Amino acid sequence: DIADHGPAMTDDARRHYLSDGRAFGFGERLSLPGQVEVLRRIARDGRNAFYSGEVAEDMLAALEAIGGRHSETDFAATEATWASPLSGPYRGHDLIEHPPNGQGATAILLAGILAQFDIASMDPNGLERLHLQAEATKLAYDARNRFLADPDHVSRVDHMLNAETATRLSGLIDPRRAMASPEPLSEAVHKDTILITVVDRDGMAVSLIYSIFATYGSGVASPKFGILFHNRGSGFNLIPGHPNEAGPGKRPMHTIIPAMRASAGTIDMAFGVMGGQYQATGHAHVMSNMIDFGMDVQEAVDAPRAFADPISGALKVERGVPEAVRSALAEMGHDVVVPDQPIGGAQSILIDHARGTLIGASDPRKDGLAIGF
Structure with missing residues (x-):
């Protein structure tokens, strides 16, 4: 992926992130002293650094070079x-x-739709379960595409979280036939998200997910410090009047969502599932694997997956x-x-409060590991 994106990068980005115009190979050292200096300044002087x-001026220079009309005031006003x-129930x-502007409400709605069916009676990798999950995904993502956007421009989140909405949508599922996929309104394929989850000795839990969208983001980097700009604006659409219509001062709907699970009001799992569009379905799938089928946390992550992709329709x-299941589908x-x-790709930490263990x-499916120290 990194090698393929080289031609789309600006000269400054290639200078900072490639080696003589090619992607770094295994075992080669990539050094980013400019970013080291930026982190030192932030540690010393906080967000204003x-x-x-100088750091903001460097970024402005990169944007102005490609026709941007950003100003120092724009950067200073960033908050x-x-x-x-948000939260929603799933079987206790x-x-x-x-x-x-994340798609977390999509995962909650999807889980709510699945909760209308006796998933535990099904084969976890069987026709019935995978069909229902695919159809629930289509319905939940259709709602996402209609309603989710910058938090200052959304008005239907409560509708998505309402139990009656999940019940009503579940009634649209034909147990024998696939419905059409939702109309794709925004976002492209990307697979460059990372997730870290941590739980400390006191039970403080963190689920952190991060992405600049595509490989190298926009491919634009600042000349001095090598700061890459994301291309998350791909999450906007251009439909007049739509809450997620591109506009100044707005944040686009995006797919990256950290998650946690609570039982009896207490957090007992911090987790997330990388994978662009898949993330909301992945959250519901992992939850269902553990709750409906009694899988342990690693089994729930390892288990085979299916995804009704809202971009391709496949x-x-x-x-x-x-x-045989694929053929029947x-x-x-x-x-x-x-x-x-x-x-x-998932990361998860289950907190066993009864035994005091993590x-x-x-x-x-990806790089990463579970480690305790």
Whole structure:
């Protein structure tokens, strides 16, 4: 992926992130002294070291060079916002998600739709379960595409979280036939997200997810410090009047969502599932694996996956699902595709309060590990 994106990068980005115009190879050292200096300044002087002064001027120079009309005032006015998480029930547990502009409400709605069915009576890798999950994904993502956007421009989140909405949508699922996929309104394929989850000795839990969207983000880097700009603006659409319509001062709907699970009002799992569009489905899938099928945290992460991709309209089904099931899904009307790459990548820590232990899981589909110290 890194090698393929080289031609799309600006000269400054290539200078900072490539070696003589090529991607660094295994074992080669990539040194970014400019970013080291930026981090030192932030540690010493706080956020103003980044959003004003020499570092901000460096970023402005990069944007102006490609026709940007940003100003020092724009950077100085940047604010991070505190937000209360969203939550929704799933069979006696609560799925806790990030609010808009993230797609956390999508995961909660999807889980709510699945809760209308007796999933535990099904084969975890069988036709019935994978069909229901695909259809629930289509319905939840259709709601996402209609309603989720910058938090100052959304008005239907409560509708998505309402139990009656999940019940009503579940009634649209035909147990024998696939419905059409939702109309894709925003975002492109990307697979460059990372997730870290940590729990300390006092039970303080963190689920952190990060992405600059595509490989190298926009491919634009500042000349002196080599700061890369994301291209998360791909999450906007251009539909007049839509809450996620591109506009100044707005944040686009995005896919990256950290998550937690609570039982009896107490956090007992911090987790997340990387994978772009897949993340909301991945959260519901991991939760269902553990709650409906009694899988331990690593089994829930390892288990085969399927995803009704809202961009391509295909039902991506991993090779771990039996071929007979894939064929039966196709007969139901799903456009079944076996992807070249695995679907998503999860990290999770289960907090066993009764025994006072932490149980970590790391997805074999990607780099990463579970470690305690």
